[in-house]
Amino acid sequence: MNILLLGYGKMGRAIEAIATERGHNIAGKINENNLDDIKKFSSTNADVAIEFSQPDAAFDNIKYCLENGIPVLSGTTGWLDKLQDIESLCQQANGTFFYASNYSIGVNLFFKLNEQLAELMKNFGEYNVDIEEIHHTEKKDSPSGTAITLAEGILKHASSKKQWINKPYGSKEDLVINSIREDKVPGTHTIKYGSAVDDIEIKHTAHSREGFAKGAVMVAEWLKDKKGVLSMNDFLKL
Numbered sequence: 001m002n003i004l005l006l007g008y009g010k011m012g013r014a015i016e017a018i019a020t021e022r023g024h025n026i027a028g029k030i031n032e033n034n035l036d037d038i039k040k041f042s043s044t045n046a047d048v049a050i051e052f053s054q055p056d057a058a059f060d061n062i063k064y065c066l067e068n069g070i071p072v073l074s075g076t077t078g079w080l081d082k083l084q085d086i087e088s089l090c091q092q093a094n095g096t097f098f099y100a101s102n103y104s105i106g107v108n109l110f111f112k113l114n115e116q117l118a119e120l121m122k123n124f125g126e127y128n129v130d131i132e133e134i135h136h137t138e139k140k141d142s143p144s145g146t147a148i149t150l151a152e153g154i155l156k157h158a159s160s161k162k163q164w165i166n167k168p169y170g171s172k173e174d175l176v177i178n179s180i181r182e183d184k185v186p187g188t189h190t191i192k193y194g195s196a197v198d199d200i201e202i203k204h205t206a207h208s209r210e211g212f213a214k215g216a217v218m219v220a221e222w223l224k225d226k227k228g229v230l231s232m233n234d235f236l237k238l
Helices: 010-021 035-040 055-067 080-092 105-121 145-155 210-223 232-236
Strands: 002-006 025-030 048-051 072-074 096-099 128-135 163-165 174-181 188-194 199-205 228-230
Touching (some): 002 010, 002 055, 010 048, 010 210, 025 035, 035 055, 048 055, 048 210, 055 072, 055 080, 080 096, 080 228, 096 210, 105 145, 105 188, 105 199, 105 210, 105 232, 145 163, 145 188, 210 232
Parallel strands (some): 002 025, 002 048, 072 096, 096 228, 128 174, 163 174
Antiparallel strands (some): 128 188, 188 199
């Protein structure tokens, strides 16, 4: 399979290593230094594009792929105010677009566990829920896309919470996401339900980028013959 990498930072390099190990060819590597080179690619020389770039580049990268018949999966966060535009374009172009805030198989199982716990806890108002996420200092967006997905999962079930906020403290109606940036932390997310008598916590800790990169390559392998707007629920059949 010929894979076009859109974004060639640490994630791009990790994806390249796993893709080549699994027998795939890297058709091109696009970053901020060679943006115009994307115009060399179409469905004739790229079977799928894996997009892990920057928030200000993601929309244009994905739009180009959809307009040129290249199935594209994106893991870039911080641009989702334009997500509906991309989904509409995908449908109009009869294209293929896949988005996930996190491609780790373990994290996506954690998303489901988070929703199941939120459903169990919804009638126990003595517990207050909050989220803590810790990432490396190079991460551009805050809160993480994974933390936002976790918050949205909780808000589906927790009637006492009206919105998430990205602050260390909030009101009783706020679901607090506390974002911490530390050197060399791939990603840690903790959901805590706290009461006067006890705490209940679930936690996911990534040890490296390998889990994210491997998940992205596995999705790319699955995606290349699909059509439409797709997600990890489709891939994992959860």
